[in-house]
Amino acid sequence: MAAGVETVAEELRAAYGGGKTRDLEWRVSQLKALLKIINLHENEIVEALRSDLNKPEYEAFVHEIAGASSACKLALKELRRWTMPEKVKTTMTTYPSSAHIVSEPLGVVLVISTWNYPFILSIEPIIGAISAGNAVVLKPSEVSPATSAVLSKLLGEYMDTSAVRVVEGSVPETTVLLEQKWDKIFYTGNSKVGRIVLAAAAKHLTPVVLELGGKSPVVVDSNIDLKVAARRIISGKWGCNNGQTCVSPDYVITTKEYASKLVDAFACEMENFYGKDPLQSNDLSSVVNSRHFDRLINLLDDEKVSGKIVLGGQRDKTKLKIAPSIILNPSEDSLIMNEEIFGPLLPIITVDKIEDCIGIITSKEKPLAAYLFSNNEKLKNDFISNVSSGGMVINDTTLHLAEASLPFGGVGESGMGSYHGKFSFDAFSHKKAVLKRGFNGDVSVRYPPYTNGKLNFVKAMLSGNILRIIRALFGW
Known part of the structure; x- marks a missing residue:
């Protein structure tokens, strides 16, 4: 030591x-x-x-x-x-x-x-x-x-x-x-x-x-600029330490009918960013050590996940690298849906209506961050009002950390203080509270003996009623 x-x-x-x-x-x-x-x-x-x-x-x-x-x-x-x-x-x-x-x-x-x-x-x-x-x-x-x-x-x-x-x-x-x-x-x-x-x-x-930390959700509505949204989610997930970030998107919620479009957009932009073989990219961080590498591979190879990998899945332990990987609709009881991922794996879960996202998020522990991509003002307002998280970004990810005028911290399971x-x-x-007074303005009403007149004056003062104060003061 x-x-x-x-x-x-x-x-x-x-x-x-x-x-x-x-x-x-x-x-x-x-x-x-x-x-x-x-x-x-x-x-x-x-x-x-x-x-x-x-x-x-x-x-x-x-x-x-x-x-x-x-x-x-x-x-x-x-x-x-x-x-x-x-x-x-x-x-x-x-x-x-x-x-x-x-x-x-x-x-x-x-x-x-x-x-x-x-x-x-x-x-x-x-x-x-x-x-x-x-x-x-x-x-x-x-x-x-x-x-x-x-x-x-x-x-x-x-x-x-x-x-x-x-x-x-x-x-x-x-x-x-x-x-x-x-x-x-x-x-x-x-x-x-x-x-x-x-x-x-x-x-x-x-x-x-x-x-x-925690499992920070990303909700993706269908009324958006999909290319921009995909790029921003990729940036917040894989462009921030390859997913090893406390506010990294941990899972995505979108509708069943929109999921395939979102996966296609991810695949297209991912190739633009990291090439056809992302394991060779110099723009992706490695997993920090072999213990964390094995932990992530355990999430990826879980039998409730392995058949649902729609993008990525490649790995190279000698380089401690795992390709950006997307898993579509893993089982709710899978490890990847119940542990903070903290790595380059991103599950997508689907719902019938995008509004169902709020119930899913609020059924889990409060996350460090929550993200929504939508042009629906009502959904935005409902999301802000009903989802409790350390911080929140609408139509982007992780950028709230860049604003010094905003506090950064968690709530509940994701932390305390900011x-x-x-x-x-x-x-x-x-x-420290500091109150300063002089020696003028000392009034007997605060001191014994306590009388009905003093009590009436205090009640009048607390009521803020000027007429009542005058009456108490002069005994009217």
Whole structure:
């Protein structure tokens, strides 16, 4: 086990207690250091992502490097405004008074990252934690060892290690970290480990953000531009880490009469994107490791699925690659319809009427994302009103992650809490209520002895009836 893991929270608490992380200039300096890492070490980061996931340089840059850079620049631009006390209105109850909401750091926080986007899913929570004035420990995923090593090296070189620390390792190190007292834990990963994190946090009443996953549905109506819809679904599924994405489309719902057209559109656009033999494409990421490869093949070769593969199905374990695969109407009790896929497999299930999609989605656990392709305004409104999900996109997939003005997070089984943009700052802040009063305006009505006249005055004040207040005041 790495030296110092058992005491890392205590060590950073000493630095936090000295007040340095609360200083605005310190926060700015650390954010600038993060931006410097991103700008100066792009090639090193890209190579690490290629080593871990065979991630195309385009995806590495657009989804991870550019995203982290944008988040850092936004925090630097808005930090002073985010930290300013927020003035709020007061009522007659406390008159005369003024009130503010003050954002203060929580203290020493733990970020446990994951392997599918190992750079940005480490850096963006750190940006939020530092912006809010916390000391932070990052535990990168051991499943993406090259990126974990790069993060440890670069943050160790550029950041203030008395308040920003990286702990590498696997389950033993994570277990020791979770035994310590933190002021917040931010975990990205699956719901099984999420429950372990939540149970550990409960021992210290530590607040937790859980960014989990789930089976994100895509509903495809027939009154759409099919080519555009197919391209956007392919982009969100296979163009985002080859399906290894928490908001990746997990299954499609369409009508029985439209399914064949949709499959044909997928086949056409897939060939345009990845060629006749997608296993040879340099634009598809590999499956992260042999364990996940075997898990996905088990889903694909399930007897309730194997005869229903209408596109793809090829695999190459030496390259850890599985071709984009579409399964039409797998059995509802098949593994692929009951486990989060997290890979390049996409089931399509059919219904008689597209409106039936809402009942199917709401019968399952709440997903991290839900997508609808339709030009039917009533269906759009019904979908938004009745489908509970962490986020939602109409007529596209995954793009809500690109908007810093929108919170990103789950609901129910797909997680709790949110981040991105100012929501990242808020995730690591305590919103402290501050009420200020002078010594004027002190009234006897709040003090004993309590009389009927005082009670009548209080009731009149609460009613908001001016005439009643006057009567109570003068005893009319």
